[in-house]
Amino acid sequence: MRSDQVTIKDLARLLNISISTVSRALRNASDINRETKEAVLKLAEELNYEPNFIAQSLVKKQTKMIGVIVPAIHSNYFSQALAGMTDVASEFNYHVMFCQSNETLAQEISSIKKLVASNVEGLLVSVSKESSDICEFEKIRQKGIPIVMYDRILNGFSCSKVIVDEYEGAYNAVKHLIRKGCKRIAHITGPTDLSVSVNRMNGYLGALKDHNLPIDPDLIVIAKAFEENALMAVKKIMSVKPAVDAIFCINDLSAVIVLKYLKSKGIKVPEDVRVVGFNDDPVSGYVEPSLTTVMQPGYEVGKLAMGILIDEIQNKNFPCQTFRLRTKLVIRNSSK
Amino acid sequence: MRSDQVTIKDLARLLNISISTVSRALRNASDINRETKEAVLKLAEELNYEPNFIAQSLVKKQTKMIGVIVPAIHSNYFSQALAGMTDVASEFNYHVMFCQSNETLAQEISSIKKLVASNVEGLLVSVSKESSDICEFEKIRQKGIPIVMYDRILNGFSCSKVIVDEYEGAYNAVKHLIRKGCKRIAHITGPTDLSVSVNRMNGYLGALKDHNLPIDPDLIVIAKAFEENALMAVKKIMSVKPAVDAIFCINDLSAVIVLKYLKSKGIKVPEDVRVVGFNDDPVSGYVEPSLTTVMQPGYEVGKLAMGILIDEIQNKNFPCQTFRLRTKLVIRNSSK
């Protein structure tokens, strides 16, 4: 903040009128003479006057700032979401203040506190993998600050939420495999307490059930840290008899590891085993064979979440609806 | 901003002391009695008092906010940089307000204006592909707001800059190819007015010259929109006689397209043609064969740039140095 800033006072002094009049002229109120108003505007232009946003914030009690918490900004999906958010925010003249939680609860909480302390008017949060506690968020809401959760939500906390329909995405992916004639479809999932794991797993189970395929517990393997444990998982899966003819992976990076392993073992994809991932990460278009995957509309999630939040801020009502965006199955060579 | 906020006034009233004393207690000044100070702190804790950041900003003339402009937030490199920035910022208790230029000059300018109007204390900018005009930035600096440019810099504008040594990166990549025995090394470059193109091209030329290899203009092909024109470029290159034995690409995505084309034509990589990219995009580890590439330390660029900016803000001196971070050649199968 510069100290040489031109203020409303300077304009008033130079024009020999009161600061109230200048203020009125600037935010074109009704009770002001056209000529004086024009004089003020002209001088303001000449002196390059810019209203002091901080001072305005103080009296109007609004900062036009929105806090966004992202688990990890590298990650194609979240950066897409962030892009959607900033686009909508700037359309409505809001600013976004942005923090990373780096997937830890501690950083998440400290970020939230910082954002609240900077008087954000609303919060957009996707919780870290560690988070399950509601009470921190309850505190924020008690202060009257609206929260919209996106993607990684906390079920116990009531607020507006924007998520993608992972169940349907997984369901359609597995249905696609079944239509291709697969009968023994394995699933590599994540930790059972994560909503991503649960939703995608349920979609998998639902599709099997609806198509009268038996559910074989041996074909469901947990990869605790996702791609880091995917290799172990695929090894385990490929050792099961009778052999599987498809693997549905919780995300693309795991699927890529699976593809690599299968190739190293001389197992042909998609002829011997079909593989499907989740996310539509850029890699999936580049691997060999290219990977069939479930596209999540990250940009749209961001746009919608920000739109809802701004609406809640401006209308001061909090409907607590949950919006579920649809995924899209992107069929590539790994399942053809 | 909530209206039910506990203020310093409330504390004063409840304790029957003046607001000045409360203020002193809160920012532990020297001239205050230990007991009263403790009483204030205790009550503040009980009532959950949080200082009003806006009010503090107004009188202290500092907002603790830094504006960051990114050409495009999706893009692994820039999101890495952003991660580095936010990490450093939060370490020094600064906040980052973030805008996208989406590679257009218009959005870049409007973003800058918005950020300045919100009283950011400094600006971190990577210019869009369209930008070449200095005067907008001159205006900002005249207001006393420090600017640090990172990655995509404007040479004509004097400020601190953080870039990666693309020349050296390209030079080493080409040297690596030469060491592998390559003699006819082609280069797919970008538009000639972009600094990325120029720097990498110069590195390529430098390495050839230093190793006494002739420069063949037929082997340098411009792909105007990078990867979108890479296919045409590689076709042109492969039609040149005598045949090339290596292709150095301006970025990884172009290189991946090159790899695909060569594979489709039955040309073996690295046996017939070696390929090297630039950026160390995540894809490069997943393609087949995996891609040798030049790693740019995005996270470090962000950290360093933010560190310099904060230093300039706090010490109010603007040394206008240029920092050049080193790249790292990541050797994978496409050049082995």
Next chain:
DNA sequence: CTTTATTTCGAGAACGTTACCGGTAACGTT
């Protein structure tokens, strides 16, 4: 017991703006 130093505190201005309340012309109406 006065004088001086030290500690502790309060009053009030300031930061730049908005918003409310009232005042003064000028004009028209009765």
Next chain:
DNA sequence: AACGTTACCGGTAACGTTCTCGAAATAAAG
């Protein structure tokens, strides 16, 4: 001539802090 409208404008209090200055209370020194 007295009154009511209207149009325009100024004074001033807020918003929640920090900061300077001086005053009061206490302690130390003579």
